[in-house]
Amino acid sequence: MATTSKQYKAIGEDLWKSRTDKINSELFSLTYGALVVQLIQDYEDYAVVNKQLEKMGYNIGTRLIEDFLARSSLGRCSDFREVGEVAAKVGFKSFLNITPTVTHSGVPPPSARPTSTVQQSGVPGSSFILTLDENPLAEFVELPDEALEGGLWFSNVLCGVLRGALEMVQMQVQVEFLSDVLRGDESTEIRVTLLKYLEEEVPVGDD
Amino acid sequence: MQAAPVSALGTLADPPARMVDGAAMDYLLIEAVNALRVSSAVASARAKKIERDMVEAGLVPPPPPTAKQQNPRDSTSSTSGKISGPADEDEGVRSRLEAIGMHIGGNFVERLCRDRPLFSDSLDVIKFVCKDLWVSCWDKQVDNLRTNHRGVYVLQDNAFKPITRISSWEGRQEALKRAKLYVALPAGIIRGALSRIGFQGTVVPEITTLPQCTFQIKLPKNI
Numbered sequence: 095m096a097t098t099s100k101q102y103k104a105i106g107e108d109l110w111k112s113r114t115d116k117i118n119s120e121l122f123s124l125t126y127g128a129l130v131v132q133l134i135q136d137y138e139d140y141a142v143v144n145k146q147l148e149k150m151g152y153n154i155g156t157r158l159i160e161d162f163l164a165r166s167s168l169g170r171c172s173d174f175r176e177v178g179e180v181a182a183k184v185g186f187k188s189f190l191n192i193t194p195t196v197t198h199s200g201v202p203p204p205s206a207r208p209t210s211t212v213q214q215s216g217v218p219g220s221s222f223i224l225t226l227d228e229n230p231l232a233e234f235v236e237l238p239d240e241a242l243e244g245g246l247w248f249s250n251v252l253c254g255v256l257r258g259a260l261e262m263v264q265m266q267v268q269v270e271f272l273s274d275v276l277r278g279d280e281s282t283e284i285r286v287t288l289l290k291y292l293e294e295e296v297p298v299g300d301d
Numbered sequence: 302m303q304a305a306p307v308s309a310l311g312t313l314a315d316p317p318a319r320m321v322d323g324a325a326m327d328y329l330l331i332e333a334v335n336a337l338r339v340s341s342a343v344a345s346a347r348a349k350k351i352e353r354d355m356v357e358a359g360l361v362p363p364p365p366p367t368a369k370q371q372n373p374r375d376s377t378s379s380t381s382g383k384i385s386g387p388a389d390e391d392e393g394v395r396s397r398l399e400a401i402g403m404h405i406g407g408n409f410v411e412r413l414c415r416d417r418p419l420f421s422d423s424l425d426v427i428k429f430v431c432k433d434l435w436v437s438c439w440d441k442q443v444d445n446l447r448t449n450h451r452g453v454y455v456l457q458d459n460a461f462k463p464i465t466r467i468s469s470w471e472g473r474q475e476a477l478k479r480a481k482l483y484v485a486l487p488a489g490i491i492r493g494a495l496s497r498i499g500f501q502g503t504v505v506p507e508i509t510t511l512p513q514c515t516f517q518i519k520l521p522k523n524i
Contacts (some may be wrong), residue, residue: 118437122321122329124408128401129333136340138347150336155487156329161324189325230321234408251329 102179106187111165113188121217123233140244147247151254152261159259162188170263174288177265178222181256181286194224199285221287223272229282237276247271249282256286260264264292334394334483341393395485400490406434409490409499410502413437414498415508426498427454430518432506434494438487439463454518461514463487473511480508491516 122265133143175198175261182196199221231249247253253269260267266289273279321326355361413433432445435458445457463483469476485507492504495518502520 113322113324116320117323117326118409119319119321120412121405121409121438122326123334125326125329128404129329129336132337132397132401136344146336146340150332153332153335154508157328158325189322191319191321230319241476271397271447300361 107186109188114173140246146249148254151251152258155255155258159262194226198224226282397484399489402486403493406490406493410494465512
């Protein structure tokens with residue numbers, strides 16, 4: 095049975111309300127902002143800082159997904175479209191109390207290579223775009239000119255979180271920022287593209 | 302009680318605080334410490350390289366061969382003698398965490414103090430820290446406050462929130478060691494808050510048994 099968008103929204107709201115441990119989002123924004131500044135001072139290279147933020151996000155995402163699955167007890171998503179809906183309406187809502195809008199992008203033409211091992215009906219190449227109309231990480235933030243020229247994606251940790259979390263549920267994705275209001279663009283958009291489904295692997299040393 | 306339009310305006314002028322999940326903050330802090338460890342190693346390697354280049358170019362005299370000094374403040378140093386590496390690294394992370402904490406504390410306290418009247422004396426400031434700051438950051442008040450009435454205050458929290466969940470598979474001692482690093486951030490928050498209020502003091506955290514933590518605050522005599 096397909097869970098409608100409204101139902102996901104309701105699930106997200108319930109999860110958020112049931113959380114007992116909430117902190118002021120300003121504390122969160124201030125922490126993240128100071129951290130990014132420190133990383134910039136240490137690395138002095140915006141491209142490297144982007145990569146480090148993404149890596150940090152990846153590590154966070156691998157833990158976050160367990161927390162998420164434990165709380166929400168949602169089953170496996172039937173296709174990539176549903177992944178986008180769940181991520182936006184339940185995932186972001188329960189951790190950051192925001193609900194980005196999802197725009198699903200078409201599947202590539204059928205001349206793509208045969209996907210015989212695919213169990214779910216989601217074709218590698220499909221993607222969705224999350225549009226964040228508010229970003230708690232970027233409260234009180236203004237980027238200086240050199241950061242703009244250097245190509246800093248301030249909230250790049252979010253890309254890493256999505257990549258890490260989805261990899262733990264057997265999806266290899268590419269996540270990147272398309273635009274950011276901190277950079278002067280009109281909206282903040284993140285695109286998540288499915289690269290392939292991963293085979294279940296037994297962890298090393300685990301028999 | 303109040304007419305609807307008035308309370309709506311009130312909400313507009315003073316919106317309820319936006320909240321974020323506490324777990325997200327915990328994950329961020331855990332990874333922040335790891336990220337800072339790497340970045341501080343990169344920064345110190347770069348600084349050493351610059352120093353070496355300057356020495357080679359003859360711009361500065363070469364440093365005298367230093368006998369590796371014991372860092373007396375470093376209570377986690379082992380007796381095996383190879384302490385300088387990890388101690389330096391930890392010092393880099395600790396100072397970065399404290400700097401981040403100071404940024405957080407200063408800015409957050411500005412928001413907290415907005416509607417508050419002026420502080421009457423340093424004891425009043427410390428009480429504010431013990432009650433309002435602690436509650437906004439860590440959901441409880443300080444359990445015990447002691448002072449020698451000469452500018453030294455000791456705040457004791459029997460279950461300090463950032464370290465309540467620290468555990469290590471290597472055992473209690475290892476967990477204690479890690480916890481000492483993690484409390485650098487809260488110490489920075491307190492120090493930053495005090496400095497923004499106008500008191501340049503020092504804050505020294507101490508942990509003897511988890512999850513109990515004490516902070517020794519030294520404020521300058523003249524207000």
